[in-house]
Amino acid sequence: MALEDDSHGEKLPLLFEKHVSQPVATAKAAYCDLYDLIAVINLTTDDVAVYRAANGQLAFTAKYPDQYEESKPQSVSWKADGSLLGVSWDDGTCCLYSGEDGKLVSRIAPSAESKDADWRLDLASALAPVADESTDGKQAPSCLAWTDHQRSGGLPLPPLRREEKFGDELSTETWFNSIDSQSGTELGKMASGSSEGLQALVDSVTTLDVTTVLPGLSALPAHGMRSTPDAAKFNTQSGVDNAFKTTASVSDAVDVLLVCGSSQHADIYLDDTVKVGSISLDTSGTFHASHPHCSTQAVLSRPDDGAVCNLHFIDLPLDTLGGSLLHVIATNTKRMQSLVAYVTQTVRCIQHDFTTGQQLPTRLLNGFTEELREKDESDPFTSLYELLMTARFTPTVEEWLTDIIKDTQRKRWEESIVNLYDHIQNHIFMHLLPALNRMSIAASTLRGFAELHEGTTTFDMPATLLVELEDNVDALRLAAERAQLIVIAEQRQFRAFIKWLRVMIDVASAGPGSKSAIETEQRETPNVDVNLTGAYIKLTMRKSKLFPYIEQLPEMKGGLDSERFFDHPVVRSLNRENTVASLQQKNSTSKATPDFDEGTLSNATAALNLPALTARLVAQVRLCLDKITAWQQRLLSRQASSGSPPVEMTLNPTATLLDMKMYPSSAVRQDDGSIAQMLFSAPGGSDDSKIDFFRVDSSSGAMEEYRSEISFNAATVLHAQMVSVSTCFVLVQVLETSPADASCELLCCRLENEGPKQHGSWSKHLKHSFSTPPQAAFTPKHFVVGGRPGKQVVVVFGGDGRSWRVLDLTDYDAATPIRRGKERSGDQMTF
Template sequence: MADPLAEKLVQRAVNPRHLAYCPTMDLIALASIDEHVHVYRLNGQKVFGVAKKPPANKVNQIKWKPNGKTVHQIDCSAYSQSPICCLGWGINFTDGNKVSLELDKLKDAVTLDDLIGQNPRSTSVDNMPDLPLDLALLDVEACLPKLSPLSSGGIEDDIFSSRASLDTLFQPLTAGSTDSADILVVGFEDGTVHLSIYDFFEIGSFNLQQASRGFGDCRPVLHCSHLYATTHSMLVSTPVGDQEGLHVVPLDLRLLSNAGRYLSLLASKSTQLHNVLRYVHQVQRQMCSDFKASQDLPSRFMANIEETLRERADCTWTQAAYHLVVTGDCHPEVKEWLVDQLGERGHKRWEKAATTGYESVRRLAHENLLPALERFAVLVSRLRGLSRFQLSNANLGLSTQELDGVLDTISCLQLMAHQILIASGLELRQFIAFSAWLRQEIDIQASDASVAEPAEKDVGVDHASTLEYIQGAMTRSRLTRFFTLEARAEEKAPWDLAAEGGSLFERCKRGLRNASMEDPSASRLPTLDALMEHLDRQCNNIFNGIAETQRRSVRFGAPVHLQKGVPSCMDMRMLREHAEDKEEFVLYVVLGPVAHRSEVHIYRLVLEIKNGMSTTKSVERATIKTAGWEVRDVKFIDDEELVLAVSAKLSSRLFRIPYRGIAKASVTLAFAAINERNIGQRTDGNEDHSSVDLSRPDVASVYTWQTFPEGISWAPERIEINGRKGRRVICVLAQDRFHYRVYDLDNSSDGEEVVDTRTTASSDEMMS
């Protein structure tokens, strides 16, 4: 018996389908029936929560990443319009044989759990020098300045609004992660399966109907993988007559072996490139928004006096202001506007809007845009180096010509960023002089002072800068040429940025050299927004080329029919086993009872994987009889045992059952081959030798691990297990769906468990 490590009472009932234990930290994620997601520590403290957004949204799946790292929002709506019904994370070695040999040398110093969690490894598995790999891992990006956080402007933009978030997004590729790639598998109700690496690096979408002609209406149910295997496995539900049938469908990812050691480097750099592209887009949007805001209020002020001057004085505000600075003579209409409409309050608003806008544009260009473009160029150069290594290019899908085009566009953007920095600084200095003169003029006209008095006050006014501002930036800012404002949004792009021949950078450089405020060619320069759209197209072509190459290396294997009927509880686990002096991958599938049956079936599928292609060598099955018990849930603990949660009228239990035939008990679980033509029959005709009968008290007592005594209305509804070394726990959700308990799988005490019937503290009382 085991005493609970933790127990909690939540305020909202938990959806039993959505309970997950973090693989690397003691955190429990769950979703309530009102579609709210909560994450708790073992002491009951709430770490964070995600509230229900639009009414149409609901929680479909909850799955922790294998290393427990943070993953930001991923939009899956482009992959399929159907709901998500299966979510799987898998980590795969790109060279499993090499890692296996080196782990065997290190014995227990480094384990697979250490590699999955990406824990710091004091003893690296890469002991032998590897010059090509070491050169590929030269972390030039670490020498660059860190990107500065941006102000939050929406849900998507929040990922760039904090230092911690940016550091997570732009983590360097360490030596411990070069030999592996984490793969996200998203399954939809319509049978679509989408694959991506490192959260963003998309491989593409596939439909399970490709696996078999009989898969008309199919949906993925479970996903399973192993670090050493290039083949993943999916449990798929398909219509079989008037019932649903369960099939195992192998998913061969030959890209893991084809791209090899360069896959992790390619995926990592492509993911960072995508993140930097999003960052640059957000900087560009903020710069455009801040510049537009700095122009709106002054434009409204000037529009008022402009209309009055045209009607009464037959001149413009620019002419009147220039005349006032040079001669000191103020038109009556200008005086009225300065005193009655603009005044001190209006001047402060004008000054704040313009100064804030110029300073923001200058800061964004200097602190955000230029560093991001520099990092962008380094990442593209890294990919370009891979593309020029022709031996790997065929398996990576990179194009040196396309990457050269991206570098050309980046040079263009860097040139424009420097021009924006120069123009914003110059116009800011001119505006400060203009603002000082305008403030002084408001005071003079408001006090009806004589013309002689302001001559003494004009000593502190920079008339040259004031006149330059009035003639130029006051109505025609140099920055306008770089941003797409409403007046230019409908104009047709003057250049075909995607035209072949010539360097876009050289054309831009010549255009900027020849452009001036009076030269109409200035308006023919591409805007920052147009260049960003062009860069988007170029990068998408690169991403699509990589994805298409990798997508050709993905195939579905031949489906294996297991049984008719889909149980309410099931689990999968893939192992690497030794047989006859060779290694083979074995998939274990445990399925709860179907309909009114009282048997739990465990299937054992032996997979042979050669050159990334898998075939199923054999299918075996073992049976656990559960007559008298209602099976609530079943889960694998590790490579040796599984847990079966059952309940009866008077008591409930958790059984721990070894499923690989190594039990010390007199009754063991054995497997027998099944006839694939008739799943219900066995080839040897012997049913009993491969089953464990829990309806027998002597057998049940052997495998009983936890008992919930009679008289206590606390029965398990769902279990969630973390079987990793050093973190082996089981979380049990009660049937009332308001309580859950966490037990240590390795520590237990003799004797009957004492269950505390007192009310557990509510979630609010347990939060700090």
């Protein structure tokens, strides 16, 4: 373990020193406490690089999801468990990346970007909101933060052991014993019929997830298709697993993601992607603080002039949304969001594979058509059918087979069409149908809750919307199953055709009527299925029966608002009843079916069109999610209206917020509540500076009695960060008389002698000193304290933005007095 090579001052062990070739935004660095990862914004490449603090190795790079667009990262933030890295971009996009490999997990946007006119009739960015044109699309989130709230009360649901979860039978006795094995103190209460035990049993039954016994969804191979940013996460199996990963049971912890945009709104998300609602702010929020044991969130907003800061306390009604109801709604809402994106991408892949698979055969047949037209002969389909029936070669057909097709083009033709059918069949059987089954389960689960709580405020969601959603899922499933049968039938026809075509090429190459040709015909003809080959040439080769299922309907293009979308004549006809009637019409030998009203459709196959049904499904899911969000928004609005007004803080216009933290009130006094603490830097006199310390009570909004100053003589404050309720680290640049003696020092400041009626005093202790003469290669400018108990570090960034040092804080002691070589042997030095 190396030490700094400075000439004086206390030393912290140097764990690692990193140098990079391109500058990073040091003031926006984020540290992952659990896995010791450092996320920094690269100012040259405009992406986020994540390094390991222990050895400086590059773990992964988080890039903007759309490689064809350009955007710059604005802020980064780690989730407490290190599973996700949040990055906000200047175009208003918030992306959540996997903390393991940097794969895109989710993409969200602030509420100001939502635009009601973006109800798409096609699958082009069907889920992506449209940016507000009045602001040139710039609604960049200025604050992105997580909090892991620990709900109080209630008996936690014990996790099932593996043999219990996947066993043949799970009895109530087994479940009861599992609780006993984990919480023996609660056994007596449960045995006596306590409400805690009954609630745990209700939670266990309510949160039973039948999808755990289903095989997991697989990745979607793009096959060269340009993927949308939201769908890129489905290209890898790890991305699919992360997208559909849900909590296994009810937990005392509730994950809350707060996104503050530049539109004076704070959006609240549960489980990272489930939007609960938004809360209005007077100005755009810039900083956020929270604590696992505080339901109150603190958001600091500051106008452009910087004269007055407003501190907002947001009380989330987590107890109201808590319990099994929160788990079921959040889990199934998140599942529906991911599934509808997965289904949309699957249908896009089907369209892409169908189009690209037909390019080569279409080009070959178009060239054959031109040759036949020049010689006033029939079309290629008639010519090939005549060849099948009569085995007589015309000069044009013989020339086309021997000079154009030959064995090379035939193999390419076979590969193209075989891949077309294989890919579409895999997409339907392995991706689309399993996803629709899960969609049905999620919709039916929410419908059950909606019907149970109908007419109450417990879950204010119309059950009819979920019934329509299930109807739409069934219609899409029926159309997909019919398309799969068509794929199987046409693939059999094509295999027979391509086998016959190979025989005809061999015969044409040997010369029709020759001995070799006759032997080839006698040997290969019995292996040719004439019926399947003729059906393929007469029908499928002209126009595949899949075309009506996959084509983009001319009427289904563009976007509408919500009211006009559902009034669209084609959209109105896309339901299960018309889908069943269309299938009956196709299966019937008659040309008309009495139960089918063709006047409701622009064409008879619209109710079987996969893209149209998917667009209808996307809109229906969005409508249901909007209704759920509106119900949760009312709870938030009711809580916000009963809360206290924002606290105004008058500051020096040049003051800069260095850090803000939230702590339970019990950390400083005996009561229940929460407090927000802030550190502001403000210039002092000519040769000194100071830090303003604020402590604001969320219940009373009292501020002045908890305000104090930390003064530094002959020093300039570079950065400060709180590490506990009464301790902060401060990086200062000491103003020396000689340039050769210039230095920066890392100080530990502790608030002491604090009482109910006195501010207390701040003691300062030197922890590390950096020699920074003019020729020094490393000049500290910013730092980040991170880690966990037993392994704490401080990452100090250089002023050039190309280097940083990781110092060990594991054994630091805030009570150690400042020492400055022989000059200060044991006295505490005051700045």
